[in-house]
Amino acid sequence: MPSVSTPDALDPSAVRGDFPILDQQVHGHPLAYLDNAATSQTPTPVLEAIQSYYRNDNANVHRGIHELSRRSTDAYEGARMKVARWIGAEDAGEVVWTRGTTEAINLVASAWGAANLEEGDEILLTDMEHHSNLVPWQLVAARTGARLRYLELDDEGRLRLEDLPGILAGGRVRIGAVGHVSNALGTINPVREIARQLHAAGALLLVDGAQGAPHAPVDVAELGADFYAFSGHKMCGPTGIGVLWGRRELLEAMPPYQGGGEMISEVQRDYSTWAELPHKFEAGTPNIAGAVAMGAAVDYLDGVGPERILVHEQGLVRQALEGLQAMPGVRVFGPRDPEGRAGVVPFTMEGTHPHDIATILDSQGVAIRAGHHCAQLVMKRYGVSATARASFYLYNTADDVDRLLDGLESVREIFG
Amino acid sequence: MIDRSTPPLKSLYQQLILDHYRKPRNRGELDDRTVEVLMRNPTCGDEITLQLKVEDERIADVKFLGDGCSISQASVSMMTTLLKGESLDKAHKLATRFTKMMHGDEEAARDPDLGNLRSLAGVAKFPVRIKCALLGFDALQEAMKKTRGEEEDAEG
Numbered sequence: 001m002p003s004v005s006t007p008d009a010l011d012p013s014a015v016r017g018d019f020p021i022l023d024q025q026v027h028g029h030p031l032a033y034l035d036n037a038a039t040s041q042t043p044t045p046v047l048e049a050i051q052s053y054y055r056n057d058n059a060n061v062h063r064g065i066h067e068l069s070r071r072s073t074d075a076y077e078g079a080r081m082k083v084a085r086w087i088g089a090e091d092a093g094e095v096v097w098t099r100g101t102t103e104a105i106n107l108v109a110s111a112w113g114a115a116n117l118e119e120g121d122e123i124l125l126t127d128m129e130h131h132s133n134l135v136p137w138q139l140v141a142a143r144t145g146a147r148l149r150y151l152e153l154d155d156e157g158r159l160r161l162e163d164l165p166g167i168l169a170g171g172r173v174r175i176g177a178v179g180h181v182s183n184a185l186g187t188i189n190p191v192r193e194i195a196r197q198l199h200a201a202g203a204l205l206l207v208d209g210a211q212g213a214p215h216a217p218v219d220v221a222e223l224g225a226d227f228y229a230f231s232g233h234k235m236c237g238p239t240g241i242g243v244l245w246g247r248r249e250l251l252e253a254m255p256p257y258q259g260g261g262e263m264i265s266e267v268q269r270d271y272s273t274w275a276e277l278p279h280k281f282e283a284g285t286p287n288i289a290g291a292v293a294m295g296a297a298v299d300y301l302d303g304v305g306p307e308r309i310l311v312h313e314q315g316l317v318r319q320a321l322e323g324l325q326a327m328p329g330v331r332v333f334g335p336r337d338p339e340g341r342a343g344v345v346p347f348t349m350e351g352t353h354p355h356d357i358a359t360i361l362d363s364q365g366v367a368i369r370a371g372h373h374c375a376q377l378v379m380k381r382y383g384v385s386a387t388a389r390a391s392f393y394l395y396n397t398a399d400d401v402d403r404l405l406d407g408l409e410s411v412r413e414i415f416g
Numbered sequence: 417m418i419d420r421s422t423p424p425l426k427s428l429y430q431q432l433i434l435d436h437y438r439k440p441r442n443r444g445e446l447d448d449r450t451v452e453v454l455m456r457n458p459t460c461g462d463e464i465t466l467q468l469k470v471e472d473e474r475i476a477d478v479k480f481l482g483d484g485c486s487i488s489q490a491s492v493s494m495m496t497t498l499l500k501g502e503s504l505d506k507a508h509k510l511a512t513r514f515t516k517m518m519h520g521d522e523e524a525a526r527d528p529d530l531g532n533l534r535s536l537a538g539v540a541k542f543p544v545r546i547k548c549a550l551l552g553f554d555a556l557q558e559a560m561k562k563t564r565g566e567e568e569d570a571e572g
């Protein structure tokens with residue numbers, strides 16, 4: 001477990017030793033990994049959990065009488081309880097394992113949407129959603145005849161909440177699908193208030209928590225979410241595993257998403273009956289090692305202290321914003337106040353394309369992302385085709401931010 | 417510790433490339449175009465619209481519109497300067513040579529026919545940027561395919 005120097009502030013140098021991947025040279029420079037919004041790195045306890053699972057306990061779940069099957073089932077279900085606790089859910093039966101956020105949202109859009117949406121109904125989205133929280137709704141809208149409505153953004157990358165009552169006044173919105181934190185802007189959205197208004201209008205709220213769950217304690221009940229989706233690989237876990245949490249009565253009323261083994265109770269020639277929650281939504285052999293590792297990731301983050309992660313990131317954001325704002329020709333996107341944003345800093349430099357920025361930084365060992373970040377509506381809103389994006393996590397240091405800022409100076413030398 | 421050798425950044429960002437990026441040649445709309453192709457790199461959003469006026473198997477004129485990184489935009493700008501007045505066969509040959517150069521073929525990189533495009537040889541050492549450099553030529557190949565397809569349709 002990581003040790004920390006003071007009870008309140010997170011000391012990144014104390015946790016870095018847990019992430020072997022960070023200790024390497026890239027193009028002759030120490031790696032500064034600033035692409036955490038895309039995926040986070042994996043600490044040793046999580047790597048060991050994967051290995052230990054395959055070395056000692058590997059067997060299919062819920063179907064064997066033998067000892068290994070008992071162990072793998074215990075590990076798999078134990079991990080479910082851990083991630084349930086991570087988001088404040090009391091009932092682990094409400095936690096469905098998925099491949100990630102994308103599959104979790106597709107599950108709701110397909111299964112809930114097919115059963116509940118009809119022509120003329122409306123789905124509320126926002127202009128800052130990741131394509132994962134847009135395209136599944138476009139697909140279900142095309143199938144059901146439902147209409148998509150959009151909450152727009154202000155100049156600082158915040159939702160124009162003042163438009164929400166007008167959209168809801170029509171009385172046709174059945175569900176809203178809103179990101180907890182924007183991966184393209186860093187904005188932390190007022191989910192509670194959106195939930196309150198949607199519920200008052202008789203609609204549900206799905207929260208895309210891909211960028212929310214990794215950075216601060218989440219309490220789904222307190223947020224007022226009806227569904228909450230997130231991914232293991234953005235919170236120190238492996239790829240290929242994620243979670244859909246949903247309120248029990250909603251999940252119970254929904255038809256299955258996929259059919260297969262594991263999700264049935266009884267199968268006849270003409271019909272089947274479904275297994276209890278959450279298994280009804282887990283057709284086929286699941287990603288058992290992934291689930292176990294995501295449980296280990298939650299344990300790890302719990303040990304670090306989840307309430308300290310976002311605070312640490314915001315300190316780095318403040319440092320980055322100060323540095324960027326002092327550079328001529330640099331435009332930063334998202335809320336100006338670091339308190340209103342998570343550890344995501346998107347920017348552009350006049351006269352230099354974000355790709356070129358990313359290539360030059362990469363040659364100095366600084367890994368950032370450049371592109372549309374799967375949020376083309378955000379790019380369109382701010383009149384750019386791409387941005388450069390630095391994003392932070394618990395192991396990033398002030399030195400990483402300095403390396404970023406120094407790298408940008410050399411970008412200016414080349415393109416200046 | 418894993419070490420990867422430093423890629424030669426200087427060889428990537430040559431003055432000639434930056435010059436074409438800042439002052440693209442043949443940028444604009446070609447009113448009497450015979451063919452137009454929009455090419456996109458969906459992973460990064462780079463975009464090029466290439467417009468050709470093809471007459472008697474020759475590229476009588478060429479212009480492009482685009483939005484993207486220095487490599488994609490400089491590459492298409494340089495490409496257009498070489499294409500004007502050339503036969504479709506020659507254009508096809510250039511595209512093939514350039515693609516070879518991007519995949520590290522040193523002999524192709526010495527081909528004088530490639531002209532200024534040879535300044536992009538360094539891109540071959542940056543695998544994730546090769547697609548950027550090829551975007552304009554991808555549009556060219558598509559435009560020629562379209563032109564030839566239409567001719568065949570007309571003849572057939």
Ligand SMILES: Cc1ncc(COP(=O)(O)O)c(C=O)c1O
Pocket residue numbers: 037038099100101102103130132133179181182183208210211231242374
């Ligand atoms: C806000 C947001 N939503 C959804 C996703 C999709 O997550 P995944 O690719 O893990 O399914 C991401 C990941 O980039 C994201 O940042």
